[in-house]
Amino acid sequence: LEGFPLVPPPSSSVAFCTKISTFSRISASPDPNAFDMIGEELQHSLSMQLGVLEPNEVQNSSLPFAMRGENVFVIAQTGSGKTLTFLLPILHHLNNTFASSPSQLGAIVVGPTAELMAQHYAIAKKLAPTLVERVLFKTPEQVIADLKSPLSSNAAEYDGIKIVAIDEVDAVLCGNEFNSTVPESSIELLNLLPDQAQYILTTAHLNRAHTKALNQLFPQINMIRQGGSSQSILVPTLRQEFHYFSGNNSKKLEKLESILQKAEDNPLRAGQSTIIFCETESGVELVHSFLEKSPLSKAFAPRKLHVRMEPNKRSDALSDFQTNPEKCRLLVTHEIAARGLDCPLVRHVILFDTPKDVSAFVHRAGRTARAGEDGTVTCLVQAGTGFNGGGSFGQHKQLHALQDAPKLNFKKAGDAN
Numbered sequence: 001l002e003g004f005p006l007v008p009p010p011s012s013s014v015a016f017c018t019k020i021s022t023f024s025r026i027s028a029s030p031d032p033n034a035f036d037m038i039g040e041e042l043q044h045s046l047s048m049q050l051g052v053l054e055p056n057e058v059q060n061s062s063l064p065f066a067m068r069g070e071n072v073f074v075i076a077q078t079g080s081g082k083t084l085t086f087l088l089p090i091l092h093h094l095n096n097t098f099a100s101s102p103s104q105l106g107a108i109v110v111g112p113t114a115e116l117m118a119q120h121y122a123i124a125k126k127l128a129p130t131l132v133e134r135v136l137f138k139t140p141e142q143v144i145a146d147l148k149s150p151l152s153s154n155a156a157e158y159d160g161i162k163i164v165a166i167d168e169v170d171a172v173l174c175g176n177e178f179n180s181t182v183p184e185s186s187i188e189l190l191n192l193l194p195d196q197a198q199y200i201l202t203t204a205h206l207n208r209a210h211t212k213a214l215n216q217l218f219p220q221i222n223m224i225r226q227g228g229s230s231q232s233i234l235v236p237t238l239r240q241e242f243h244y245f246s247g248n249n250s251k252k253l254e255k256l257e258s259i260l261q262k263a264e265d266n267p268l269r270a271g272q273s274t275i276i277f278c279e280t281e282s283g284v285e286l287v288h289s290f291l292e293k294s295p296l297s298k299a300f301a302p303r304k305l306h307v308r309m310e311p312n313k314r315s316d317a318l319s320d321f322q323t324n325p326e327k328c329r330l331l332v333t334h335e336i337a338a339r340g341l342d343c344p345l346v347r348h349v350i351l352f353d354t355p356k357d358v359s360a361f362v363h364r365a366g367r368t369a370r371a372g373e374d375g376t377v378t379c380l381v382q383a384g385t386g387f388n389g390g391g392s393f394g395q396h397k398q399l400h401a402l403q404d405a406p407k408l409n410f411k412k413a414g415d416a417n
């Protein structure tokens with residue numbers, strides 16, 4: 001493991017970051033508008049294609065580092081616009097700094113699922129259709145297959161990479177491990193990525209073990225962390241509901257049906273798009289087939305999304321859910337849809353199974369209340385379940401102790417001044 005970023009720390013006293021910017025400090029002496037750094041063409045695409053007019057505090061804090069080519073680690077609430085914190089520097093550098101080799105790839109974005117990589121590709125394509133083919137969008141498994149398989153012809157593509165963005169970095173590099181040991185597969189992945197590139201890392205929440213693991217992998221990086229406390233992570237526009245009950249699975253399904261019915265009966269919530277998260281694929285199948293037979297099926301047209309489905313069925317279900325609420329406004333899924341997916345119509349997330357830990361709660365709940373919009377997360381808490389598979393209702397105190405992150409400023413095209 002030589003050179004940046006793979007420098008194992010000589011001792012545990014190595015600092016995690018070279019600079020820490022919390023938003024409270026930033027707002028005391030505001031940066032100039034960070035979108036001024038990306039050039040007129042990209043600014044124009046941002047407003048015309050995405051309706052994004054001004055940077056928010058997350059982008060204003062992190063873009064100056066990333067645009068200067070520095071390594072940055074952005075940790076900020078779900079739905080806060082972290083995607084632009086790596087796509088804008090990548091597209092800007094491709095158009096300027098690396099413009100002399102237009103036939104070469106310049107950057108790679110790595111993320112945990114094919115769905116998220118397709119979403120990022122689509123956004124980059126909207127922003128810069130002529131540059132997007134110079135960026136790879138890959139899952140870790142795809143990188144390893146490209147670079148290690150003797151049959152792969154894709155290895156040469158990686159030669160020109162100068163920027164590496166790792167989105168949902170804890171999911172990509174720490175996996176589902178709840179300890180601070182970095183999995184072998186992550187070491188393998190990082191060894192395949194270039195040492196001498198700029199690294200931009202993002203996530204919405206890091207637990208203590210993952211903080212330690214990433215500390216070992218990236219001892220020198222500018223960390224932009226939102227808020228002062230690791231407890232201040234919930235989106236301020238997110239409303240939380242907890243339903244405590246005891247009973248078996250059929251009781252739980254009845255409870256779910258009554259929650260959905262109640263939401264439909266509420267004139268303020270009727271017609272909303274909803275995501276239901278289960279823990280396993282078999283849970284997804286169970287809930288989906290129950291809802292298909294329910295009288296609510298007509299109103300919601302439920303679809304399912306899980307890893308055992310064929311790739312084209314996965315993308316059809318997601319695309320209908322994201323773009324066509326008349327065809328589908330309820331998605332039953334699991335961890336595969338917990339990270340990064342941006343479905344602006346979703347106003348309600350139901351956690352059918354208790355999430356394994358705070359991180360899982362934050363990411364799943366974060367599929368709603370994005371970009372300053374309101375949303376509700378409803379958590380079903382069955383007696384005898386809790387974090388890490390066991391435990392009791394008492395463990396939910398951890399969720400109740402979470403605090404709101406600072407409110408961010410989102411100004412979209414069409415908003416009244």
Ligand SMILES: Nc1ncnc2c1ncn2[C@@H]1O[C@H](COP(=O)(O)OP(=O)(O)OP(=O)(O)O)[C@@H](O)[C@H]1O
Binds near residue numbers: 054370410412
């Ligand atoms: N400055 C901005 N003004 C208005 N809207 C914005 C701005 N930046 C991003 N958005 C919008 O906010 C939404 C959420 O952005 P994005 O998906 O990048 O969030 P994220 O922080 O990556 O979320 P997650 O942690 O769930 O991955 C998107 O629809 C995006 O277009």
